[in-house]
Amino acid sequence: MTAYNLVIAGVGGQGVITASALLARSAIASGLDVRMYGSYGMSQRGGSVSAQLRIGERVLNARIEKGGAALVLALDLVEAVRWAPHLASGGRLVASGSLVPPAGKVVRDGGARHIDFLRGVPGAVVLDAGRLSGEAGQRGENAVLLGAASAVPGFPLGPDAIEQALRDEFGARSAPVLAAFRRGAEALK
Amino acid sequence: MGNTGATTGRIPALPALPVQSRIARRAKGYSRRSFTGPPGVATPEPFLEKAARKVLLLGNEAIARGLLEAGVDACTAYPGTPSTEIMETLVAASKERGHYVEWSTNEKVAAEVAISAAVCGLRASVSMKGVGTNVASEPLQAFTYMGTVGGFVFITADDPSMNSSHNEQDNRYFAREAYLPVFEPADSSEAKEVARRAVLLSEKWRQPVMLRTTTVIGHSSAPVLLGELPARDRKGSFPRDPSRWTNLPQNARRMRNELLGRMALIRKAVEEVEFNSESGTGELGLIGSGAAHPVAAEALEVLGMAGKVRLFKLGTPFPLPEKRLEAFLRKCKRVLVVEELEPFVEEQVQSLAHRLGLDTRVEGKSKIPITGELSVGRVLAGIGAFLGREPPEAARPALSAAQESAAAELALPRPPVLCAGCLHRNAFFAINLSEKKLGKAGRILRPSDIGCYTLGYQPPLNAVDTNFCMGAGIGIACGLGRFSGDRVVPQIGDSTFYHAGIPPLINAVVNGSDLVLLLLDNGTTAMTGHQPHPGVGRRACGETATRLDLERMVRACGVENVEVVPGWDVGALSKAIDAGNARKGVSVVIVRERCVLAVLRERRAFGREGPVCAVDPEKCIGCFSCITKFGCPAMRPDGKKMRIDAGSCVGCGACVDPSVCAEGAIGGKKGGLES
Numbered sequence: 001m002t003a004y005n006l007v008i009a010g011v012g013g014q015g016v017i018t019a020s021a022l023l024a025r026s027a028i029a030s031g032l033d034v035r036m037y038g039s040y041g042m043s044q045r046g047g048s049v050s051a052q053l054r055i056g057e058r059v060l061n062a063r064i065e066k067g068g069a070a071l072v073l074a075l076d077l078v079e080a081v082r083w084a085p086h087l088a089s090g091g092r093l094v095a096s097g098s099l100v101p102p103a104g105k106v107v108r109d110g111g112a113r114h115i116d117f118l119r120g121v122p123g124a125v126v127l128d129a130g131r132l133s134g135e136a137g138q139r140g141e142n143a144v145l146l147g148a149a150s151a152v153p154g155f156p157l158g159p160d161a162i163e164q165a166l167r168d169e170f171g172a173r174s175a176p177v178l179a180a181f182r183r184g185a186e187a188l189k
Numbered sequence: 190m191g192n193t194g195a196t197t198g199r200i201p202a203l204p205a206l207p208v209q210s211r212i213a214r215r216a217k218g219y220s221r222r223s224f225t226g227p228p229g230v231a232t233p234e235p236f237l238e239k240a241a242r243k244v245l246l247l248g249n250e251a252i253a254r255g256l257l258e259a260g261v262d263a264c265t266a267y268p269g270t271p272s273t274e275i276m277e278t279l280v281a282a283s284k285e286r287g288h289y290v291e292w293s294t295n296e297k298v299a300a301e302v303a304i305s306a307a308v309c310g311l312r313a314s315v316s317m318k319g320v321g322t323n324v325a326s327e328p329l330q331a332f333t334y335m336g337t338v339g340g341f342v343f344i345t346a347d348d349p350s351m352n353s354s355h356n357e358q359d360n361r362y363f364a365r366e367a368y369l370p371v372f373e374p375a376d377s378s379e380a381k382e383v384a385r386r387a388v389l390l391s392e393k394w395r396q397p398v399m400l401r402t403t404t405v406i407g408h409s410s411a412p413v414l415l416g417e418l419p420a421r422d423r424k425g426s427f428p429r430d431p432s433r434w435t436n437l438p439q440n441a442r443r444m445r446n447e448l449l450g451r452m453a454l455i456r457k458a459v460e461e462v463e464f465n466s467e468s469g470t471g472e473l474g475l476i477g478s479g480a481a482h483p484v485a486a487e488a489l490e491v492l493g494m495a496g497k498v499r500l501f502k503l504g505t506p507f508p509l510p511e512k513r514l515e516a517f518l519r520k521c522k523r524v525l526v527v528e529e530l531e532p533f534v535e536e537q538v539q540s541l542a543h544r545l546g547l548d549t550r551v552e553g554k555s556k557i558p559i560t561g562e563l564s565v566g567r568v569l570a571g572i573g574a575f576l577g578r579e580p581p582e583a584a585r586p587a588l589s590a591a592q593e594s595a596a597a598e599l600a601l602p603r604p605p606v607l608c609a610g611c612l613h614r615n616a617f618f619a620i621n622l623s624e625k626k627l628g629k630a631g632r633i634l635r636p637s638d639i640g641c642y643t644l645g646y647q648p649p650l651n652a653v654d655t656n657f658c659m660g661a662g663i664g665i666a667c668g669l670g671r672f673s674g675d676r677v678v679p680q681i682g683d684s685t686f687y688h689a690g691i692p693p694l695i696n697a698v699v700n701g702s703d704l705v706l707l708l709l710d711n712g713t714t715a716m717t718g719h720q721p722h723p724g725v726g727r728r729a730c731g732e733t734a735t736r737l738d739l740e741r742m743v744r745a746c747g748v749e750n751v752e753v754v755p756g757w758d759v760g761a762l763s764k765a766i767d768a769g770n771a772r773k774g775v776s777v778v779i780v781r782e783r784c785v786l787a788v789l790r791e792r793r794a795f796g797r798e799g800p801v802c803a804v805d806p807e808k809c810i811g812c813f814s815c816i817t818k819f820g821c822p823a824m825r826p827d828g829k830k831m832r833i834d835a836g837s838c839v840g841c842g843a844c845v846d847p848s849v850c851a852e853g854a855i856g857g858k859k860g861g862l863e864s
Contacts, residue, residue, distance in 0.1 A: 011603070021410065024245050028412045034245070035376070037409040048603045060490075061376065061483040062409040065566040067586030082600035087587040102603040103822035117599055122587050 003035075003056035004156045005064045006149070008142075009083045010075030011100045012049050015142035018169075019073075020051035023146070026157050026165035027055045035062040048079055055156045071152055073145045075129070076100050077114035078107075084121055093121060094148045094188065096129035096141050127187050136179035143177045147184025159185060202724075202738065203712035203783050236278055237285060240417040248377030249407040252344065252400070253278035255384025256314050259340065260419045263289040263306035265299040267688065268717035269318030270353040271407040272346035276316055277718070280729045287421060290729045292720050295659070295688040296321035300328045300343070307332075307341035307397070308434065309425030312388050316344035320658065322360050324689070326367075331436055332397055333368045334444040336451060339423070340392035342384065343369060344400045349529045350562045352404050355658070357560065359530040360401055361506055368448055369399040370455055371507045372464065373479030378411035383464060383504065385416070390462070394455050396448075403480050403529065405562055456508045464504025467517055473576060474499035474521035476514075476538065478506050478528040484563045485527040488572045491565060492580065506534050511541055518542055518549045525575040526553035529563050607644050609823040610839035610862060612756030612782035613680075616707050617645040617652035618819055619762035620678050622848055626767060627676075633770070634675045638662035638690070640682040641716045642709055649820040660689025667693060667702045676770050680707040683739065684714040684722040691746060697775045698747035705769030706777045710739055711756075711784040719787060743777045750774070756782025757843045757861040785839055788862045800840030802857030806830045809854040819849045 006023070010016040017038050027034040038051040052064040066085050072093040074080030080095035087093050095118060099111035118124045127148060129141040136143075143166065150159040159181075166181060167174045235244040236254045246254060252275050256264065264283075266276035276292065283290045289306070293299035296317045303315035317325060322345050329343060345363075348354035364371045372387045374380040384400055391398040432440050459465070475498060477485035482502045489495045501517050503509075506528075518524060518541070526535040535553030542549050556571030557563070573580040588596065607614045617635075624633040637643055637653040638661065646653035655665055666679035681690045686708060697704055714720040721727040726736030743751050750772060754761050762780060769776030792799055802823075811829040815821075821844060823837035833844075833855070842859040849855065 021245065024410055028243055028245055033412065035378075035409055035411050036245075037405065047605045060487040061565070062405055062411075063562075063564045065564055078599070078601050078603075081596050084596050085586060085588050085593050089585040089587050091587055093587075101825075102601045103606045105601055106826050107601075114599055117592075117595060120592065 003054040003059045004071075004154070005069045005088075006053040006055070006071045006073070007050060007064060007069045007083050007086050008053065008073045008075075008145075009048065009050040009079040010142075011079065012047060014049070014075040015140045016049045016051055016075065019142040019146055020053050022165050022169055023053055023055075023157060023162065025168075026161045029165065030157060030161045032156065033057060033059045035059045037062040048082065050079070050083065070154065071149060073149055075141055075145065077111040077118070077126075078102070080124075081114050081117055084118070084124070087121070087123065089122075091123055092152050093118070093124040094145055094152075095124065095126045096145065097126045098130050098141070125188070127184070129184070132183040132187060133180045136183050137176040138180040143180035144184035144187070147181035147186075148188040150181075151185040151188040202736075203710065203781065234281060237282055238415055240415050243412050243414050245410050246377070246381070246413045247274055247408065247410045248374075248380045248402065249274035250278045251377055251381040251411075251413045252384040252402065252407070253282065254413065254415065255381040256342070256388060257282055257286055257288075257418055258381070258416045259385045259388035260312055260421050260423070261288055261314055261388060262311035262339070262421060262423055262425070263303060263313045264315075265291045265293050265303045265313075266316045267293055267296045267299050267321060268714055268720045269321050269346070270717060271348060271404045272316050272318045272321075272344065272402075273717050273720075274407065275344060275346075279314075283730060286418065292722070292729045294723055296324040297328060300325040303341065304328060304332050306425065307337045307339040309427050310338045311423055311425045312340040312392065314342045314344060314388070316346070318354060319345050319347035319358050319360055320354055320356065321345070322358070322363055324659065326363065329369070329397070330367050334436060334441060334448050335434060336395045336447065337391060337397050338395070340388035340390075341397040342387045342391060342400050343397060344402065346402045346404070346407050347530075348404050350404070355656075357530055359533060360399070361533045362531065364399045364401070365507050365533075368452055369397055370394070370459070371399045371401055371505060373401050373504055373506055374406055375464075375477075375479060375482040375502060375504065376411060377406050377409045378413060379464070380406055381413050381415075386462075386464075390458070394451065394458060396451050396455060401479070403562070405480055452508065456511065459505045459508055460510045460512050462505050462510065464502070465510045465513060466502045467499065467513070468502075469496050469499040471498050472520070472522045474501060474517060474524040475572065476501040476503055476517075476524060476526045476528075476534060478503040478526070478534045481527045481529050481563050484565055484568055485572065487565050488568050491569060492573055492576065492578050494576055494578065498576065503534060507537075509534070509537055509541065514538060514541060515545055518545070518547050518551075521549055523550045523552070523575070525556060525572065526551065527557055527563070527568060527572070528553065530559065532559070604647060605644060606647065606822055607641065608785045609821050609837045610785040610788075610841040610843075611641070612711055612780055613642040613645060613709055614650065614819065614821065615756055615759045615843045616642070616680060616709055616762060616780045617650040618849070619759050619766055620652055620707070621650065621818070622759065622763040623678075623766040623770065626763075632675055634669055634673065634677045636662040636665040636669060636677060636679040638679070638681040638685050640685050640709075642680055642682055645680070649817050659685055660693055663690055663693035663697060663704075663706060666704045666706070667697045667700065670703050677704045678707060678766060678770075679704060680709055682715070683708065683710045683712065683724050686739075687723045687737070691742070694743070694746045694748065694775070694777075702775060703773055704775055705766055706775065707766075708739065708743065708777055708779045710779050710781045713784050713787060715784045715786065719784070739779055743779070748775050748777050750776040751779065752777070753779040753781055755861055756780050757841045757859065759843055759846045759848055763848070782841070782861055785841070785862060789839065799863060800842075800858045801835045801838045802833050802840060802842065802844060802855055803835075804831050804833055805854050805856055808852050810852055815844060815850050815855070819844060
């Protein structure tokens with residue numbers, strides 16, 4: 001089994017590293033090998049944040065290259081477009097429809113051009129993750145995207161394993177997170 | 190503000206901060222996952238979990254765990270990416286494990302403190318970023334002659350691709366020159382065990398050793414199988430032996446011969462080190478060194494050649510396991526060394542083959558890139574050419590070439606910027622104001638230094654002319670004004686000043702340089718995540734410490750003209766620069782304001798909201814000069830007017846100054862950040 005390659009991308013504070021660490025722990029709990037390579041350091045200063053995750057029976061190295069990702073999850077439209085070239089043919093890209101403008105920049109159309117672009121990418125889908133997580137009573141959108149990932153055919157971790165990891169991570173506060181997760185899974189089915 | 194040149198004391202020193210760094214906060218019991226268990230019972234951090242468990246660890250956490258499993262007694266460091274999390278983890282674990290931890294003033298002192306522990310028979314580590322090795326070099330070079338008593342690991346986190354460093358310095362060369370045996374983990378999963386064994390082997394060999402990591406090792410996470418955390422019961426002692434620990438030439442000559450004797454034994458001992466291994470068959474061989482090994486192994490899989498080519502996994506690039514490599518070379522007609530950066534292993538193996546009289550042809554950098562981190566995609570062509578195999582068609586991206594270029598255009602860059610409310614922006618803006626006032630009469634050169642403020646280089650401030658290394662802003666300024674005839678206004682942050690800024694400031698005073706130093710005092714080490722420094726009044730675990738007074742420090746360096754200006758007051762800052770420029774000699778302007786990230790963290794913790802500035806649309810003429818000259822990220826163009834984003838503004842009040850908006854359209858409370 002070759003490694004399943006996944007990229008999670010977003011902006012500082014959106015929970016990219018939290019989400020990918022959660023999947024990595026879930027992979028270990030499922031008896032799989034995993035490597036996670038995240039960006040550190042610049043996130044607090046308005047920078048992009050990304051994590052590359054490789055899951056499989058045996059994973060050799062941590063990097064995912066252009067055209068090599070089976071799945072790209074993006075919490076922001078600009079980041080979705082930035083990481084789209086990493087998507088492999090036949091892969092899926094799931095993006096939140098929200099957009100954080102880079103410092104000092106104005107995106108006058110609120111991301112309409114970005115959504116148009118993603119419509120042309122085979123396997124890409126834009127979710128209204130803000131609405132879905134809001135309905136679940138959850139502020140962050142990362143749980144919605146994890147739910148969507150769990151519904152992608154070929155994704156190596158089952159929904160039960162991820163839900164368990166969410167319970168472990170959020171304890172008593174896990175109810176809205178789990179609700180957001182399930183709405184994300186529903187949205188992609 | 191007056192420009193009398195007197196220290197007024199009207200601006201008090203910044204309040205001492207609690208320990209704030211991300212992992213260090215956990216040392217005080219704020220576990221990230223503490224709410225998952227029963228109230229008051231914290232789940233142990235993964236790096237403190239029990240033996241035999243397999244947990245996800247960041248490579249740097251894994252290294253720290255390895256040191257803990259070796260029963261390390263004393264750990265020192267100076268923060269620097271990509272090494273910082275090693276020490277943050279050791280700090281967080283110190284309460285439970287009881288080892289000594291210290292954020293030292295700089296890498297040299299950190300090395301000296303760790304050496305003193307090893308000299309007393311304790312197990313010690315010192316960690317730093319790759320370029321920190323340059324600062325730590327001198328005591329390490331002395332220590333390797335003497336040999337150690339307790340296990341001593343010098344950890345350097347090198348940075349191929351320069352993700353967060355200013356060079357691709359390959360510290361394996363330093364190790365060879367200094368006679369430090371080198372251990373290189375192949376990945377973050379192996380890093381724990383390499384760190385543990387490095388401590389124990391150093392003690393056994395009586396020689397300090399280097400653990401070299403790179404960004405992909407330190408900043409990637411992997412499952413790590415934990416081992417036992419041993420009881421620590423060593424007591425340090427120092428049997429007096431001046432001829433052993435004093436390197437006067439008469440002793441150093443003896444030490445050098447003893448060192449060569451130890452190295453001869455170590456050359457034999459590395460043959461047994463388990464991080465070197467061989468697999469595969471055939472007449473062609475690859476040697477994968479450190480982080481390049483898994484890349485080479487995966488490239489062989491992609492080429493369909495796994496197992497059909499010999500692959501040597503090298504974990505000790507110095508000294509080489511020569512007997513094992515000799516056996517490997519004798520089985521191979523040709524060998525390709527796959528390593529990141531310089532041909533360090535390649536040249537040693539070539540020399541070995543020559544010495545042995547072998548016909549084996551050894552290649553490396555003729556086929557493998559010499560710059561940057563290696564990846565499968567970057568080595569595939571070279572390894573394919575070596576094996577005479579066409580690489581398979583590259584993974585097919587979902588995007589067409591046209592879509593890819595469209596993506597490049599839409600993917601707006603997010604370069605790191607100075608935060609809204611950051612004092613550094615105000616300081617740079619003030620320099621630009623002062624230069625403008627000079628008109629054709631002259632210009633101001635702006636040597637900068639290492640820290641967040643190097644971001645003053647970016648537009649719209651464009652206020653950095655040079656940047657070299659820690660402390661060099663002042664050192665370069667000492668001569669730059671003298672030799673160019675221009676005015677110079679260097680800048681340095683408080684942590685960097687304590688690290689390396691004091692000797693060049695003394696030099697400027699004593700040798701009569703004319704300069705105005707902006708000492709940017711935000712009360713913390715901001716760039717690496719708020720570690721304490723000598724001006725903070727806290728130690729690594731939050732204990733109260735003696736706190737140095739920056740004004741008195743500067744005066745003690747012989748500077749007479751010292752002024753403290755609040756960081757929000759751009760007008761006063763510019764006046765202070767003007768006054769300094771009008772004088773001969775050295776003037777120091779201490780620019781004082783807390784790091785905005787620390788202020789925001791406090792506001793969140795206490796549920797407080799700060800004040801916010803706002804634009805009067807009646808007065809705003811839409812010239813946007815506030816954005817194009819000052820450039821606070823809270824300022825947003827909104828149609829033909831400017832708007833301040835209330836969610837981003839922290840209410841520092843700097844932009845209320847008429848120098849930012851001549852129309853007086855920005856309203857808000859002056860007076861800086863409040864928490």
